[in-house]
Amino acid sequence: MPASDPVIVVVGSVNVDMIVRSETLPRPGETVVGGELLTAGGGKGANQAVAARRLGADVRFIACVGQDPAGAAELARLQEDGLATSWVRTDAAASTGTALILVDRHGQNMISVAPGANARLSPADVQAARTAFASAQVLLVQLEVPLDTVRAALELGRAHGLITILNPAPAGSLPDDLLQLVDWLTPNEVEAAALLGTRVEGLEAALAAARALRTRGPRHVVITLGAQGAVYAGDGDGWWVPPFAVAAVDSTAAGDAFNAALAVALAEGRSIPEVLRYASAAGACAVTHPGARPSLPSRDDVAALLARAGGATVTGTRG
Numbered sequence: 001m002p003a004s005d006p007v008i009v010v011v012g013s014v015n016v017d018m019i020v021r022s023e024t025l026p027r028p029g030e031t032v033v034g035g036e037l038l039t040a041g042g043g044k045g046a047n048q049a050v051a052a053r054r055l056g057a058d059v060r061f062i063a064c065v066g067q068d069p070a071g072a073a074e075l076a077r078l079q080e081d082g083l084a085t086s087w088v089r090t091d092a093a094a095s096t097g098t099a100l101i102l103v104d105r106h107g108q109n110m111i112s113v114a115p116g117a118n119a120r121l122s123p124a125d126v127q128a129a130r131t132a133f134a135s136a137q138v139l140l141v142q143l144e145v146p147l148d149t150v151r152a153a154l155e156l157g158r159a160h161g162l163i164t165i166l167n168p169a170p171a172g173s174l175p176d177d178l179l180q181l182v183d184w185l186t187p188n189e190v191e192a193a194a195l196l197g198t199r200v201e202g203l204e205a206a207l208a209a210a211r212a213l214r215t216r217g218p219r220h221v222v223i224t225l226g227a228q229g230a231v232y233a234g235d236g237d238g239w240w241v242p243p244f245a246v247a248a249v250d251s252t253a254a255g256d257a258f259n260a261a262l263a264v265a266l267a268e269g270r271s272i273p274e275v276l277r278y279a280s281a282a283g284a285c286a287v288t289h290p291g292a293r294p295s296l297p298s299r300d301d302v303a304a305l306l307a308r309a310g311g312a313t314v315t316g317t318r319g
Contacts, residue, residue: 006267012045013144051260060132123152180217258283
């Protein structure tokens, strides 16, 4: 652990998650009865900010919520998790973002999001929070807020010399000039396929996709593969990050935990193999509990899983 906490800026979304856990996911036109409902805080930005805080970082979170009971509840939840809400703006013209999440007995999920106030987070909000960037080491952004806001954050991160991480979720295409502002790009298979306009299935295809995405700007690309682990491409290296053996309950926030841990480990100055293994362990911890924010692991949780797993690390070849 460094002498002082790593400092991370997170720009992104805040949602109320309404989660129904049932035996199976419904097919189009089908009603599945017998599930249980859980309401919790969510949104990729908030999840990643909370996860980074639980992993020991000093987090500056830039976001927007509605001026409604849900927004007030989310602000309270963030404060309970130790996050300052100075840069979370309340907007009277929109409701707080809401996500409807269906989860089956295997932990697989389907998600539909009403962005609400997230769609009103603007480049001006980012500029108004520029002091948050001054002493940070890492910037972490996603795609649940407007793209021009993401761009403004990446540009400001670059101007302040931060390591920039883009988690390109939800899936979609992105221009190369935006990707050129990114140091670390962290899609899953679906998101990598959307960025490349091709299918990405299996380890070899994922590694080829990671290398292809590097040619568009990012120095480092990690593609997460769920139960298959992850692959990494950067500076001539191609590595496989093996998965951890855990009992999956709900995969909803695994990617958020992975990205937050990646940001924390980079801010701490760890080596790339250590960064990848730490992020993978955090993602694995998250799938062992239901819900999004409730499942995000602490630093002790991740350390315990790494200790149980022993010395396994990333493997791969040059080229």
